[in-house]
Amino acid sequence: MKCRARAHANIALIKYWGKRDARLNLPAVGSISLTLSTLRSETEIVFSDEIEQDVLFLNGQKAKPKEVARVSSFLDLIRDRAKIKQKARINSFNNFPTAAGLASSASGFAALTLAATRALRLNLSARELSVLARRGSGSAARSIFGGFVEMHKGVSDDGSDAFAEQLFPPDYWDIRLLIGITSEQPKKVGSTDGMTLSKETSPYYRNWIETQEYDLQQMREAIKTKDFPKLGELSEHSCLKMHAVALSGNPGIIYWNAVTVEAMHAVRELRRTGVPAFFTIDAGPQIKVLCLPEDEQKTRDCLLSVPGIERVIVNRPGPDAQILEEDN
Ligand code: DP6
Numbered sequence: 001m002k003c004r005a006r007a008h009a010n011i012a013l014i015k016y017w018g019k020r021d022a023r024l025n026l027p028a029v030g031s032i033s034l035t036l037s038t039l040r041s042e043t044e045i046v047f048s049d050e051i052e053q054d055v056l057f058l059n060g061q062k063a064k065p066k067e068v069a070r071v072s073s074f075l076d077l078i079r080d081r082a083k084i085k086q087k088a089r090i091n092s093f094n095n096f097p098t099a100a101g102l103a104s105s106a107s108g109f110a111a112l113t114l115a116a117t118r119a120l121r122l123n124l125s126a127r128e129l130s131v132l133a134r135r136g137s138g139s140a141a142r143s144i145f146g147g148f149v150e151m152h153k154g155v156s157d158d159g160s161d162a163f164a165e166q167l168f169p170p171d172y173w174d175i176r177l178l179i180g181i182t183s184e185q186p187k188k189v190g191s192t193d194g195m196t197l198s199k200e201t202s203p204y205y206r207n208w209i210e211t212q213e214y215d216l217q218q219m220r221e222a223i224k225t226k227d228f229p230k231l232g233e234l235s236e237h238s239c240l241k242m243h244a245v246a247l248s249g250n251p252g253i254i255y256w257n258a259v260t261v262e263a264m265h266a267v268r269e270l271r272r273t274g275v276p277a278f279f280t281i282d283a284g285p286q287i288k289v290l291c292l293p294e295d296e297q298k299t300r301d302c303l304l305s306v307p308g309i310e311r312v313i314v315n316r317p318g319p320d321a322q323i324l325e326e327d328n
Helices: 065-082 104-119 126-136 138-144 191-201 205-224 228-247 258-272 293-304
Strands: 002-014 019-021 031-048 055-058 087-094 148-151 164-168 176-181 278-280 287-291 311-315 322-326
Touching (some): 002 104, 002 138, 002 205, 002 228, 019 191, 031 104, 031 138, 031 205, 031 311, 055 065, 065 104, 065 126, 087 104, 104 126, 104 138, 126 138, 126 164, 138 164, 148 205, 164 205, 176 293, 191 228, 205 228, 228 287, 258 278, 258 287, 258 293, 287 293, 293 311
Parallel strands (some): 055 087
Antiparallel strands (some): 002 031, 002 322, 031 087, 031 148, 176 287, 176 311
């Protein structure tokens, strides 16, 4: 019982931040993302009677006990469903820095969901895969799909309506998302803990939740009409709002470093010269910049001109998660 699958990372244009149910990992808000062409995870899983405990290797290194525990309890959901007890050996590779705010949990859990369910011959629809991937990580629900993707927060208590779906496929609109790497260190406060703190202590949390529906609706419209400045402005706004909520918790979380802030100013300066480029940032210090294909070079040069940014990763809209190999 073996399978290898690949899933691409995604970056939220309208952010997910906050949970309505932590146990079932139900998001408090919907979100809209772009699946990326370059960043991806490949995961191979083998279930066998001969394996005594779940074993996880991340980029060839034995994972930490906390990471193994998270993956193990996620696999328990799949084992229950398949009515098996076999433990698994998992090998997962990211072609980018892990846990530095680069959506490694999104692509990692999406690839694992696909590989594990297929290895156990559970024939799930893309929507069912998305519901399941969400239990591993909220943003992973979106990485099942390529292109422009919307995650629904759902209203049911069991989470069956909290899934992602594709709004438009990758070839619908050729836009670029450039990632400026400011640090390859793992982040100090993970998204899950950050969200809990925001919910419990930020005075702005309620407003964040209340204004999300409007932002989602505006973003759907911007994508539908291919209005790039609108997509960019909304993305920047949602990012700054999410960070305002994280910053206003107690203790406030600062995901940015000095280079991130310099880069935010540089992008706005570039915009003043007439180039429609817009930033977004997740729960880490990397800066992501949205631009049109014709402005890729200028945007890249702009990021590389910021002292401290040594590497820029260029992405287009990326594909659905897919199976790479399975035994028959
Ligand atoms: C800032 O999906 O990593 O990237 O559900 O707790 O695993 P968990 O959180 P995760 O959070 C992602 C937060 C974000 C915004 C986003 O991707 O929408």
